Amino acid sequence: MRDTMGIIIAGEEKIPPITDIRSIAALPIAGRYRIIDFVLSNMANAGIINIGVATESKYSSLMDHIKSGNPWDLDRKNQGLNILPPNLEHLSTGVIKGNIDMLAGIKEYIRRSHQTYVILSLGACLYNIDFKKVMQAHLDTQADITALYKDFSGLEERELSRFTLFDINENHMICDVEVQPYYPKTANASMGVYIMEKMLLESIIDECSARGDHDFVKDAIAKKINGLRVFAYEHKGYADMIDSMKSYYRNNMLFLNEDIRRDLFNPMSPIYTKTKDQTPTRYGADASVANCFISDGCVIEGKIENCILSRGVKIAKNAVIRNSIIMQDSVIEEDVELDHVVFDKEVYITKGRKLIGQESYPLAIAKGTKI
Amino acid sequence: MISKECVAMILAGGQGSRLGALTKKVAKPAVPFGGKYRIIDFPLSNCVHSGIDTVGVLTQYQPLELNTYIGNGNPWDLDRNHGGVYVLPPYQSAKAGEWYKGTANAIYQNLGFLEGFNPKNVLILSGDHIYKMHYGDMLEAHQKSGAAITIAVMPVPWEEASRFGIMNVDANGMIVEFEEKPKEPKSNLASMGIYIFDYKVLKKYLTDDERDPNSSNDFGKNIIPTMLANKEKMLSYTFEGYWKDVGTIQSLWEANMDLIDSPPKFSLTDRRWTIYSRNLALAPHYVGTNAKITRSTITEGCSIYGNVNHSVIFGGVTIGEGSEINDSVILPGTVIGKNVKIEKSIIGTGARIGDNVQIGKIVSADNKYESPMCTHGIVLIEGGASIDENEVISKGSMVEAGLQ
Numbered sequence: 001m002r003d004t005m006g007i008i009i010a011g012e013e014k015i016p017p018i019t020d021i022r023s024i025a026a027l028p029i030a031g032r033y034r035i036i037d038f039v040l041s042n043m044a045n046a047g048i049i050n051i052g053v054a055t056e057s058k059y060s061s062l063m064d065h066i067k068s069g070n071p072w073d074l075d076r077k078n079q080g081l082n083i084l085p086p087n088l089e090h091l092s093t094g095v096i097k098g099n100i101d102m103l104a105g106i107k108e109y110i111r112r113s114h115q116t117y118v119i120l121s122l123g124a125c126l127y128n129i130d131f132k133k134v135m136q137a138h139l140d141t142q143a144d145i146t147a148l149y150k151d152f153s154g155l156e157e158r159e160l161s162r163f164t165l166f167d168i169n170e171n172h173m174i175c176d177v178e179v180q181p182y183y184p185k186t187a188n189a190s191m192g193v194y195i196m197e198k199m200l201l202e203s204i205i206d207e208c209s210a211r212g213d214h215d216f217v218k219d220a221i222a223k224k225i226n227g228l229r230v231f232a233y234e235h236k237g238y239a240d241m242i243d244s245m246k247s248y249y250r251n252n253m254l255f256l257n258e259d260i261r262r263d264l265f266n267p268m269s270p271i272y273t274k275t276k277d278q279t280p281t282r283y284g285a286d287a288s289v290a291n292c293f294i295s296d297g298c299v300i301e302g303k304i305e306n307c308i309l310s311r312g313v314k315i316a317k318n319a320v321i322r323n324s325i326i327m328q329d330s331v332i333e334e335d336v337e338l339d340h341v342v343f344d345k346e347v348y349i350t351k352g353r354k355l356i357g358q359e360s361y362p363l364a365i366a367k368g369t370k371i
Numbered sequence: 372m373i374s375k376e377c378v379a380m381i382l383a384g385g386q387g388s389r390l391g392a393l394t395k396k397v398a399k400p401a402v403p404f405g406g407k408y409r410i411i412d413f414p415l416s417n418c419v420h421s422g423i424d425t426v427g428v429l430t431q432y433q434p435l436e437l438n439t440y441i442g443n444g445n446p447w448d449l450d451r452n453h454g455g456v457y458v459l460p461p462y463q464s465a466k467a468g469e470w471y472k473g474t475a476n477a478i479y480q481n482l483g484f485l486e487g488f489n490p491k492n493v494l495i496l497s498g499d500h501i502y503k504m505h506y507g508d509m510l511e512a513h514q515k516s517g518a519a520i521t522i523a524v525m526p527v528p529w530e531e532a533s534r535f536g537i538m539n540v541d542a543n544g545m546i547v548e549f550e551e552k553p554k555e556p557k558s559n560l561a562s563m564g565i566y567i568f569d570y571k572v573l574k575k576y577l578t579d580d581e582r583d584p585n586s587s588n589d590f591g592k593n594i595i596p597t598m599l600a601n602k603e604k605m606l607s608y609t610f611e612g613y614w615k616d617v618g619t620i621q622s623l624w625e626a627n628m629d630l631i632d633s634p635p636k637f638s639l640t641d642r643r644w645t646i647y648s649r650n651l652a653l654a655p656h657y658v659g660t661n662a663k664i665t666r667s668t669i670t671e672g673c674s675i676y677g678n679v680n681h682s683v684i685f686g687g688v689t690i691g692e693g694s695e696i697n698d699s700v701i702l703p704g705t706v707i708g709k710n711v712k713i714e715k716s717i718i719g720t721g722a723r724i725g726d727n728v729q730i731g732k733i734v735s736a737d738n739k740y741e742s743p744m745c746t747h748g749i750v751l752i753e754g755g756a757s758i759d760e761n762e763v764i765s766k767g768s769m770v771e772a773g774l775q
Binding site: 030031032070071255256258261265270271272273275277279280281282283284285286287288289290291292293294295296297308309 | 405406407445446631633639640645646647648650652653654655656657658659660661662663664665666667668669670671679683684
């Protein structure tokens with residue numbers, strides 16, 4: 001895979017308040033991870049040694065997370081992991097309106113990279129895949145573009161409407177693309193991952209920019225579908241896009257499911273993340289914990305049920321927390337009651353407070369809030 | 372030539388035979404400790420926080436795992452362009468080539484390494500102590516006093532003083548006498564095996580010592596007494612805080628328990644003095660619906676379905692439903708089945724414990740696994756051992772892999 005490079009577009013979706021301060025790619029998930037860790041680790045595990053991460057705005061959180069790329073073994077003398085801040089000078093408006101604008105901003109980096117193929121990742125998708133197999137399929141089918149998808153047959157229409165859907169023929173070729181249609185015709189949801197020759201990507205960027213187009217999927221793939229050999233590659237394992245508070249909440253809670261954990265944290269293809277050297281989590285004499293996923297550095301003295309805890313969370317005695325996601329270094333004092341909440345980092349809840357959200361609408365609290 | 376203020380040398384070559392099956396395949400400094408660390412993480416992290424960026428680790432006994440663990444030193448921020456961490460095994464040269472004969476000889480054989488960094492001072496450390504210490508403060512005291520050597524000492528309870536090497540000091544803290552395990556101690560200041568030498572003095576004494584065929588080439592037995600006899604200026608530096616030699620199964624078990632006392636006798640949570648370790652890239656730990664965890668530490672990669680009380684659980688451990696773990700240390704990757712009872716035990720890395728096994732619950736007169744190293748009823752199961760379903764292991768047992 002040394003002849004394949006990776007390009008990750010660090011997401012445009014917004015999930016307030018947790019993306020107010022960071023791009024969606026840098027959003028904490030499953031306790032100790034960030035969403036970008038999954039695609040980055042997938043690429044690194046396949047032996048890709050040149051990865052560019054194109055950022056839009058508020059990228060300091062992402063830069064702080066990725067730094068030299070060491071956790072993914074991508075701190076290399078040549079190539080390795082590159083964070084590419086937005087380059088707006090080429091845009092007449094100076095405003096990024098779509099992923100084509102971001103790609104156009106990094107076209108020098110793409111041009112200078114000497115790989116033949118590129119894996120382009122557009123969205124915040126959660127999955128663990130062997131890219132070597134996908135690449136082999138791409139070569140075997142002599143596709144111009146191979147697009148990853150997940151078959152969501154059985155999911156209700158309303159849920160399918162949030163995806164980009166592929167109409168796939170009997171030869172596994174994509175014959176139609178619909179972006180978030182109101183009436184979905186298929187259940188083949190795009191994972192936002194496209195494999196192609198680097199030269200093809202460069203010409204797509206060039207053409208779209210010249211026409212004033214902004215979206216890689218709507219303007220390039222959908223319009224060119226009849227002139228290109230676009231193949232669909234089905235991912236049989238778990239996959240979901242994070243694009244709303246609802247999907248963020250649900251996908252976090254899914255880590256309480258053993259099968260999902262086995263799938264996403266396959267020991268043969270580990271997911272790497274920045275390490276913090278926190279101590280193991282301490283449980284007090286009165287701790288009571290049931291069905292929880294807990295990172296290092298926490299101190300748990302209260303009662304928690306169905307929760308996902310990031311690193312360094314402190315929960316005092318007699319606090320009761322259910323069905324919640326608590327991010328790094330939040331502090332919950334005594335006698336606090338929480339249900340269906342999503343706490344960003346460093347939220348501080350003082351003694352005796354009660355905060356209740358709903359499954360369909362979890363109560364989200366911004367970073368550093370003290371209540 | 373650039374000169375380093377202080378280079379540290381960690382003595383990590385000892386076998387640690389009193390740790391029994393724990394050090395059969397690894398050197399003592401590589402023995403896991405405290406849920407996610409290895410013993411050597413403590414001196415290495417102390418060095419980094421003390422501003423010492425050049426560290427030699429002298430290895431000899433079973434070095435492979437220790438070498439791999441240290442790697443390029445990145446986990447401790449010791450991958451440096453000028454300096455960093457170096458593993459120093461014994462080597463062959465044109466004239467000779469020999470094993471490290473003693474602690475002093477190990478440093479003597481690596482004078483060439485030290486020479487390359489042109490250090491003003493050399494810090495000698497052991498690879499088998501658990502503590503947090505700012506060597507920089509000690510170095511400052513050493514430099515201010517102009518001493519030839521500064522030795523770290525700590526006050527120990529008088530009734531235990533006769534188990535240690537005791538330093539007798541004058542009113543200015545200068546060492547006037549050194550007694551190894553005195554029957555009637557005159558002081559309770561025990562040597563911690565931490566020395567800062569003026570490099571030139573170190574070089575001279577090591578070279579002289581090497582010429583003496585009767586010497587056992589040991590710092591405590593030979594170098595320190597000779598320096599005292601020569602009336603060198605020798606300063607004591609008193610350390611107050613947690614320090615533990617984890618050379619025996621019992622002391623290793625105790626030191627682990629010290630972390631989970633409430634409040635802990637030894638806490639690692641100070642973020643200005645983080646103990647670094649090599650990370651395994653494991654997911655957060657999962658706690659099942661019927662699990663109960665109290666007064667314990669659990670770390671990444673674990674799946675806990677049973678009860679854990681007053682225990683230290685390392686990464687990647689699975690504990691099945693209905694199992695009860697009390698006062699124990701479970702090393703990485705161990706899989707414990709259902710309805711297992713474990714008490715006051717150390718279960719080695721990657722052991723497999725079958726369903727309904729009982730470990731450390733009963734005393735039996737006729738115990739084929741009994742070991743004099745497992746004092747106070749502690750049980751030690753060697754890493755990689757498999758204990759079959761329904762087996763009962765009595766208190767004070769040491770079960771080796773492949774022997775049961």
